Amino acid sequence: MRGSHLPLAALFWSAFSSFSSGATAAPQAAVNTKYKAFFKDYCVSCHDEEKHKGSVRLDNLSFEINSLEAAERWQKVLNSMNSGEMPPEDKKQPDKVLKTDFLEHLSQEMVVARKTIGDANGKITLRRLNRREYKNTLRDLLGVDISVADLPPDGSPGTFDTVGSSLFMSSSQFESYRHLGRNAVNAAFELFATPVANRKHHIEPEEAVNKTVEKEMARQGSIRKRVAMWTREVDTAAKRPENANVVAEIRAKTKTEPHQLHAAWEKIAGAPAPTEFGFVDAQDAFGHEGQWKTFIPPIVDYLSLPKVRSGAYLSSGMSSTTAAACSVPNEWPPGDYLMRIRLAYVGPLSLVPSRTDFKAMPAPEPAENRRFLDVIYADSEIVLSTHQVTGTMEAPQELVVPVSIKKPGYRFFRLRETNPEVSRTDVDKNPAIWIDWVEFEGPLNTTRPTPVAIQAIQPLLTKASSTDVDVRKTLETFAVQAFRGRVPSPAYLDKLLALYQTRREAGEKPEIAIRTPLSLVLSSPHFLYLSEPVAEKQRRPLTDLELATRLSYFLWSAPPDAQLLSLAQQGQLQQPAILKSEVERLLASEKARELVTGFTRQWLGIDRLDFFMFNPKRFPAFSSAVKEAAREEVFSTVALLLKNNRSLTNLLTSSEVVVNGLLANYYKMDGVAGDEFRPVTLPAKSPRGGLLGMAAILAMGSNGEHTSPVERGAWVMRKMLFTPPPPAPPNVPQLTRLEGQLLTTRERLSAHQEDPQCASCHRKIDPIGFGLENFDAVGQWRTQDGYEKEGVGKKTWEIEPAGAFHNGPAFANYLELRSLIAAKPENFARGFTEALIEYGLGRPCGFSDQDLVQGIVQAARKRDFAMQEFIQALVASQAFHTK
C-alpha cells in the first residue's frame, strides 16, 4: 500500500512552483542606521577598539542582526540598557524620548532576529501524538475512552501542542504509554469481548430520602415520648408530701430553670433514674428535647411539601437531601452512559416560616439564581456539568447528561443546587429543585459500529482454538488499523507473535495473552508518531494516505475515518474538489469540536483563566459554574462561526453573543433559558459581543482580585491587533516609589511612562488596558473602581476609559476602543492565520511563510474572512501537501 499513489502525486507535484522562486525574501533583523549617532555617542565612545571598557567592544558590531553571535551581542546591549546599567550613571545620559524609541526599536528587532534565526524554513519535524490526539486515537481505534492524566503535559510554553520539535519522549513516558495502552485494551475487551446488552438503572431518590427522614422522625418521636414519661414520673414523686422540703429547697436555688426538679431527681425520693428510660443522664434527656425543636419542624415541613412522596427536593437544610446520590452499578463495565434526570424548578418553597432565626437572615437570593443544578462526581466534588432547570412541577423536564465511566475512575454522582462558593443562607433552608427520578442507560459503546480493530480480534475470541497463522493475521490487521493504514514490517509481526506465545506458555488464556502484543502496538513508533519519511535536504509531496492523516489530525485531532482512508486508498484525495468537500465533511462532524477547543484554547491563551483563584467574597456571582460557562462561550462562539462559515471578524465585534441560560443570567440578559449555547441578539450599544466583551477573556486579564490593564493591553496587542509587544525583558529596575499611597490604577501605572526602559513598551500597552477598565476582574460592567488598603485608607474613583493608541487615534470610551480595534480585521486575520498554520502544520510559522500567510489572508478576505475559507486555503496550499 505504501507509496502506491506516488505517480499521481508526482504529477500533481510537477505543477507546483519551486520553493525558492516567487517567495518574498524573509525580513532581516537590523538596527536602523538612524541610530548610528546615538549608538556612537552613548555606547561606542567607551566600547571602542581603543578603550573597550569591561572588555566589551561595540565599534565592530554590525547593524545587521543576522547571526547567532550578532544576536547575542545586541541582546547584551539591550539587557544592559534595560537594566539601567548602561550608559553608566556618571556618563552622559541620552535624551529620554530618544532612548525610549531606541529601546523599543531594538527590542522589536531582537524579536525579528530570534524569529529569523529560529526559522525552520518550512521544515516539519516528525511528530508524535500529543495527549489529546493519543486519547482520541485510542477512542476511534478501540471504541473506549480512557483517562490520560498520567502523561506529562505537551510542548513548550509559547508553542502549540502539535509542534513536533517541542514534543519529546522519555523512558517514563514510554512506560506510561505501555500502561495506558494496556488499560485501553482491557477496557475494550470488557466491552466487546462478551457483548453487553444495553441496560437501564432507575433510581427514585425519594426512596432513600424519605426512608432516612421517616426513620429520624420515628427516633425523635420515641425520644420525646420517653422524656415525657420520665419527667411525669419525677413530677409525681415530687408531689409526695415527704418530698415537700426538698422540692422547696430546689425551687429556691434554681428559680428560672424549667427542668429544676427533673435535673435534681436524685434528691427526690421515689423519682426514677433517667437511665431507666434509655438516657445517659438528665442532661442527655434534655439535650434530645432541644434537638426535637431544631430538627423536627423542618422535617414535618419537608414532608408536607407537594409530591414529596414521588420525588426528592434538594435542600441543604435537610442534611439527607442536600444532594441526591446516584451511581452506575459496580458490575457495569467502563464505557459511555447516559444519565437522565427528570426534574422541576419549584421554588424557592418556604420550608420554615415560623422559625425565629430565619427572620434575621439576609435578603434571599433572587429566585432566578436558584434554577441551576450541578452534576458532580461524589468522590472528588468535581463538577461534571451545570444545568438550568426549566421544567415545572406540572411539566417536569428531562435532562440528558452523557457520563463516561473509566477504569479506574468515578461512577458515583450527586446532584446539588449550583452553589456559589460563599454560603447563601436561604438556600440552606428552602428547596427550589425537585428531582423525580434519575436513570442510567448504556453502555452506548456497543450500540455504535464495532471498530475495525476490534472486529479483527473478535474471531480469535470466539474460536475454540487458533493457529499461529490466525494470531499473526489478527495482529497484522490490528496493527494496520493502529498504524493508520501502514503495513508493519514482518520482523515486527514475528516478534509480536512471539510475545503472545510467551504469555501462552506462562499459562495465560488466549484472550489474555493477546493483550500483551496488542497493547505494545499502541506504544510503537508507527502508532505514536505521524510518519512522513523524507530524505535529507529534500522536499516531496505527501502521499494520499499521509495527506488523509495530516488532514484528520488537523481538523479532528484524531485518525482518518473509513471514508477518508478509502478516498486516500483510491488515490482521489488530492483532487481539489474532493479535498474541499472532505474538509467540509470533517468540519461538519462532531469531532471538529477538537479543532475548536484545542486550537482556540492555545491561540487565545485561555488556560490563563485557571492561573488565579477568583476571590469568592469579592465576586460571589463568578462561581465555578459561571467560569466554565464563560470559557464555553469562547468555544461555542468560534464553533458557531466555523459551522456556519461566518466571518472571523465577529470575534472583534458582533451584534450577538452565544450564551446559555446560566451565562445570560450572569450577563443580566432576559429570556434565555436552558443549557445549550445559542446566538442571542444584543441591544444596541451593548458592551458584549466580540472577544473583548466575553467574561472569560476579561477575567484572564486580572489576577482574581483586580484587573490588570497591562495584561489586557498586551493581550489585545498580541491577539487582536497582532502587533505583539516584545517579551518581558529581564533586569528592568522595579518601580517602588508609589507603593503605600492611595492612587487610582491609572495613577499607579503612570510610573510606567517615566523611565525609557518601561515606556518603550508600556506607552503602547497601558492605554488599551485603561480603555477596558469598565470591566471588572470578572468581566462585569462597572463605572467605578476603588482601592482599599489597611492602614492607608480607601479611595473610590470614576472609571475614565478615554485614551489614545500610541501614535494613533484617540477613543473616548470602550465602545470606541472596540471600533478602532475592529477596524483592523486584516491584522487579526493574520494572527489567526499564523496560529492556524502552526497548529495545522505542527511547526512554527516563520518569516519564510509570509507568502503562505498572505495567500490565505487574501483568499479569506475575498469571502469577508469567512472562517472555513482560512482552513480551505491552508489545506489547499502547497505547504499542506508537502513534507
Added chain:
Amino acid sequence: MSLLSRRHFLRSASALIALPALESFGFRRFASAASPAVPAPKRFIFLGFGFGVTNETWFPDPKTTGEKYPLPPGLEPLARHQKDFTVVQGCRHRFSDNPHGGSTFWLTGANPFSEPGQSFHNTISADQIAAAQLGKETRFTSVQLCSSEPASTGHGAGLSLAWDDHGKPIPGFETPLQAFHKMFSPETAPLAQRKAMLLQERSILDTVLEDVNDISRGLNKTDIDKVSEYLQSLRDIETRLEKEEKWLTVEKPKSPVSAPGNGLAGREEIKVMYDLLVAALQTDITRVVTYRQPISSLLTSIGVKVAAHDMSHYSPGERMAASQTRDVAQSELLAGLLDKLKATTSPDGTTLFDHTTLVFGSNLRTGHYLDNCPTILAGGGAGIKLGQHVVLPKDTPLCNVWLTLLKGSGISVQSIGDSTGTLTALS
C-alpha cells in the same frame, strides 16, 4: 500526616541517626561506602526554588564579605549553621534572557537559541554530570524530586531540575509517598517471577525496536533526531533493566523514616521530601538528588494569601511581606535539613554532611532579575571553604560554580554550559 508518624519524624530529627551497617545487606559488592579503606563517596543535593528571593532582605551586605558577616533577616533561621555554608553573590547565566524561564536552565546554563531552526534547546544539567560517575554503584543513578504543582509555577519547562546528556527533561517523583514507595517499599513478587518479568521486558524492547528500524528508513536528520529520542528512552529502560538485574537479589534498604502520609502539601511536603532525601543518601540508594521545590502550596501552607507570581513582583507592602515570609520559611526548612545531614553519622565517625555538596538557589533573583542568582553552598563534599560570604565579580558564570563543585568532588568534567573555569574564590 498522622500523629504517630509526625511524632516519629520529630523524634528522628532530634536524635543522631546512624547510617545503617550496609555490610549486612550484602551491599559489599556495590557500595564502596561499606569498605573503610575506600573514602566515603561524594554526594550531591541540588535544591531549586522558583520565583527568587527578596532582594533587600535575603542577601548579606556586599560590603561584609568573608567570615562572620551579619546575617540578613531572610537567612536568620540559618544562624546556627553560619560556619557551615557559604553565600555566593554575583553569578548569572550568560544566556538567561527570559525572566519567565524558571528553573529550566538553572543547572545547565545552556543557550536556548543555539540550534538554528529551533526555538528551544537545552543541555545536560550539573547533577547528571555528577550522577554519570557517582551513580554507577547505586540502585538509582540519581533521584529527582518534584512537586505536583504545574511547572508554570515558577519553574518553567522541564519535568524536574535534571536534564539528560541529550538535553531532554528527566521526570521525577511528584509526591513524598511516590518517592518513598519507589525507593524503599520492598518488592512483593517472588524472585523467579521478577526474573521472568525482566526477560519479558527485554523482548518487549526488542519488538518495538523492530518498528523503530522500520520507521527510521529514509528519514532526514531532524526526524532521525526525534526517533532517537524514542530510541534513547528504550536505551534508558535497557540501562535500568540492567541495573535492576544487578540489584535483583539485593533487597531494598529499610527506610530510616516511616512512610509519609498522603496529600502532604507546602511546608510539610518540603520537610518530608528533605527527610526522604536524607534517607536516600543515608541508605546509599543514590548519591545525587535534585529537588524542584513547590512554591504556591508553600505559600498557602504558611498562610500567605498572595499568589506566587504576584509575590515575586513585590513592592513594599503586602507582597514584599509575603516574599520575606517565604524567605524565612525556606531558610527554616533548609536549616532543618542541615541539622539532619550533620546528625547522620557513618561508622567512621564522619557525617553525611562531610561528604555531601548541597546547593540551594534559584535562576531568578527577584521580579524579572536574572542576575546575582541567589546561591547557597553547604557540605564538605567539594572541599570549598564554608562559613563565607563571597562576592564574585558581577556576572560571573553560575556554571563556574557548578564546575568548581563538580571538580572539587572528583568528577571528571571539562566544562558545563557557559563555564569559563573554576573559581579559586570558593576554595
